[in-house]
Amino acid sequence: MTSHHVTASTCCYCGVGCGVLIEHDGARILGVSGDPEHPANHGRLCSKGSTLHLTGDLDARALYPELRLGKSLARSRTDWHSALDHAATVFAETIRQHGPDSVAFYISGQLLTEDYYAFNKLARAVVGTHNIDSNSRLCMSSAVVGYKRSLGSDAPPCSYSDIEQSDCLLIAGSNMAYAHPVLFRRLEEAKARRPQMKIIVVDPRRTETCELADLHLALQPGSDVALFHGILHVLLQEGWIDRHFIDAHTEGFAALERHVRDYPPARVAELCQISRADLLTCARWIGQSPSFLSLWCMGLNQSSAGSAKNSALINLHLATGQIGKAGAGPFSLTGQPNAMGGRETGSLSNLLPGHRDAANPEHRAEVAAYWGIEQLPSTAGLPAIELFDALHAGRIKALWIACTNPAQSLPNQHRVHEALAACPFVVVQEAFRHTETCEHADLLLPAASWGEKEGTVTNSERRVSHVRPAVPAPGQARADWSITCDFARRLEKRLHPERPSLFDFRSAEALFEEYKSLTRGRDLDLSGLSYARLDEQGPQQWPFPPGADQGTTRLYTDGRFPHDSGRARFHADPYLAPQEPCTPDYPLILNSGRLRDQWHGMSRTSTASRLFGHVEAATLNLHPEDLQRRQLQDGDLITLSSRRGSLILPVQADDALRPGQAWLPMHWGKRFLKGLGSNALTLPAVDPLSRQPELKHASVEVSKAELPWRLVALVEGEVQNRLQTLRPLFEAFAYASLVPTGRERPALLIRAASAEPPAPELLERIDQLLQLSSGPILAYDDPSRSISKRVRLDDGRISGFRLAGETLAGQWLRSVWQDGRLAGDQQRWLLAPLSAPPGNVGAAPSKVLCNCLNVSEAMVRAGIAKGLDLADLKQTLGCGTSCGSCVPEIKRLLATRPVAQTL
Template structure:
């Protein structure tokens, strides 16, 4: 059902959620341009969104493929055979449901997420569904819940236009969320009173634009936040009426701050006391403060503590609930927010519900037509716990969809060994080859963006309908449709009798009624007619009583038992794996402007690969001199878990004692250049998010780079063999 009209959609890359338009050309293909009517991006688009069509048809997985063991080549089978194999495998495990797990993705549409939750958590009776958002935003989720009583960024993109201080910490916004950063930079350049503070161990492109750059030591964020708060409290710069009327726990927080003298904090952070005082004075002198963060805070063994400590600063100064202010998590993936709303982490249920809450479970059981007690009260396995379960042999069926964990998960050598032990791994993906396909038994070809219709929610809680405008190639199917078909074949015919993704969304939206992330007034038809909308969007809205959802907590009441926000005092524990004599440097990881995650799409776009042709390691000249390294020299990087090789990039943009490697290169794109061969999986005890931003490493000059290994594609004879029986 290819469209021949201009089709509105959303970019499938980062969480900014830029609006795009697909425009048919006389040649019969499609041109992509920014949607000027989309309120989140106003027609702007970065290189990834602009080139998206170049990757859509490249290296597609077109048919189900199967092999009995990982040593055999894949052979093409029918969907009937593939579904029969899945059904039999699941039926064999239905008496031990926790022997099954699914690992999904922020690349899912909300409809994909929702049907997966209904199947796995509802009808298969296990909470073992997690997503790569666990590696991305789960600490933000936990921080918001701890401090406010509910998940959900309280701010909106208009706040970028109204703040007078932008406090950017742990985010290279210029490269990772460029459309948002350009909005800030435009104001900054033309002489507005806006000031920008950037906190990052690297002097990134974002930091280049800052009025004050704080190049803190990795892991010292909480010290910095508490140090600023100590000075504000000393100077009397607190919002006492707000604290009294709207919060709880300030006395304990104030007591903790007493030990954060400027000299002590500056030493811990590796900055000067003068810079710390300047940061506090900028906070003191600003009326509207917007803090923005991303992976630099979330990907930490104390990620939740970092976020709650930053929120504490907003609470003590009353910087929330009004235009231009608030703590704003910048989502990493296009629909990580939608996944949270649909219950797409192992401790969640749809509508911002918790599996631990008896009332929440009962509400979902009733909506799904399940007997009482069907949903387990125990949180399921997180992403890294799934790897441990494979090692232990307790996980017998592992279903991976729309993500590439054999590049993105920490401690990759361990992950590879665990996947080789998996009795049966299903991999549902749009592309082949990928690094993860090498470890799968059954490949299921999925539709991707442009080939199916559904919604995504961006970082400002704005829901966009992404409409199909291309026919699915080969035998690809939408993710939600695959999950629903499996449900029907398992005997749950009526609960999974969805005729369209609009039907799926309608059921999901009804389940969010009167919940913080209320979609109940939304539908595919309304979004198609009226354009993107922010939640909450309750169904009882009328023309004379329309809720303004741009900002949360405008009445300064919070979804806690007593309606008050919580001060959560934390001391920093520091890095889970600090440098030591054997591994004297700290490795941090991140993105580059053009690439996306593990290059499944962007690695197939010529313009982007020319822009970023190879990985690298940033090293300060002081550290490079010790090893007699020059730019481009091969560097062997070792940790307690593995090793990798990168060309040296010697720069003063990285602090001495710290090195940086981009996270995009897996074995498909470069040999032995996987940053996650080095990282550890020590995780935040609250959010379960691993500390991907810091591990201890040692460097040495290598003789040469390892030769790149080619991953063979499926040969035509195997693709055409339809006679194989499973």
């Protein structure tokens, strides 16, 4: 009889830091639910978190070390001793020949704090380089700079409970409903309890978050600094500022006051392309509300002016005294589960553990003394974009990448792939073996993943949680800290044989105990915490110094800030337009963002096919006017081009955008789409202070792709390995999309197009890999018209098909496949040439709105047509009653239903 256990842990997706209860039998994860005792989520989970147990596909996992001894060779299986010995030898020889700055480490906001600490100590104390950066550079580094230069510390001052207590809440550059759904549920409930609460959303798109807003400012992309200066101009003009707070607790206000005189409402309305009336309303709500809270994410951070945007927003809080009290303050929403832990441990090239700065000699001396080494390097390290520039130039000879996918996530992807291909030695430490970056790995090291690791994470509200393992890692996969420490000990013997090892750690807890003392007396002091205390008292917010009974809910309640003067600082940065203006050749602004059910580069979420039910393929969104201007229709294949690259993909109309703007999800890379994904188009321009790239603004053009020959295929069964095997064959097509699909019966869905029919041998090879070349196959071929069709029937049920040259029946075949059975009188339609099968063949299967209860958009629309409101839909269909992520979209459908006419 199988025994069932429950282990409390945390979710591995966004920075909300939700507690989860993992159901398992000691060997396999069987289910997951929200932890009602965790203060971050109180039992709630979003559509991604609630399907975590479905992402354990072993076919997607790295299970043992793999090594290749030449770029032209394939990797082959090896053992841990040989793998790490080889890596230590290569790194040591590279350092001896070219110096410590010839090697680098690029790590991840998804690592645990203990993993981070091990990597930092390895780079700085053993190798002797500050060349260690994190993918947090791509999402949170501008927030770090904003907090540090305005408030004195990289410390979000608020708590999630402030969301419920705020009277006026501004959400800037975040589709919170999709990016941080559990927090959005709290906001929805707060608004329902207190309808007088004012919610302002600042976003170029009318996102799902706007469904809750009292005011949506659809500003011109990149004009946020002008907006915030314009708001402050009105606050000053109307006397809605707190002079006492400014005089007692801040400095630099006089210069800012002079600066914002140049941002009167008329000018700001023109710069931001919003109405003057909306600007004045926004300022009035902020200025007259008893409490004002702001929430922001990538729309502010991923910008060449990201630091200025952050400080300009924080200026509003300082000018109104709206900080350090309930329901108020500037609150950045962290993108990754432990980006905060990375910042705490110093996992950006300019940082050191304990919120210290690598450029500060005193800070370097403190860390060196604590580690028992003579000194830390004084040469500055390379942030992410510059690091990969150095890789491209040949200055970095060996690169260690852990738990991240730069071959999909960095801007200007063609250059990134060139750099990785040219690097003499690339180590990839990764749980999932099919990421785009793994393609470049000379050494692939299998890492443990969610549910298999122990350590700590810090969420957006500074709350530290104990992450507990439920099951052992599969195959030979190991915890990240363990891999790092094992490598460090081997490298020490080669570089520093005279000194005792700095890496005598036998558990994650040992790393935490050493690290926490580096925070003692610092602004983030968590030296009073331990695994035992977290287990006893639950997750805690720092600072939590020795002797504390509980964590700190809110910072700066006494009006003192950790600058030398004890005062917060205003900053008067000018508004600067984005780096790449539109031109007649590239007249559209491309923005990118998150989908509801996908995560980053989809290394994990792509293993759960049901998470493709809401959006199943990469599609570009354009305003209907832009479609009409280019003589395009929904579903047309288009070429999307920037100065750096191009993609071919379908287009769809979206009136949530303004004319002149385009939107593309960030998640798609070359595993699922022909080309290098959205970041083949983005530019590597960076913020001058944070070095964060401008991923939210690139100038592009769209033109119709004339690709008359089409292919569509679907085959159920094993997905991950089949996708990996098939993907190279589709390089022959101009357009290709290969994605998982299906809920009860996972399958691979393929679409492709080209100007001319491919060689028959290529189709034969595809059919072989799809298992459509032999067995119970119905076949039709018309070589004169380049038409070829295959349908596999197993016990009267379609288990796969491939249509080429003529694909009219593709949608109908998908519907029949989903329904499960094929009626006898329908078989005659399966291969009918150029004739429509029964039913509406042109209609795509309705997307899934509610992933939790498998409620489709068609079902919701049918309910709305019957007159059902949101409460009725919840009761009759169940949608919106579990994670609630579908509620904003249901509200949008309800808002667009025809109004009944009274005669």
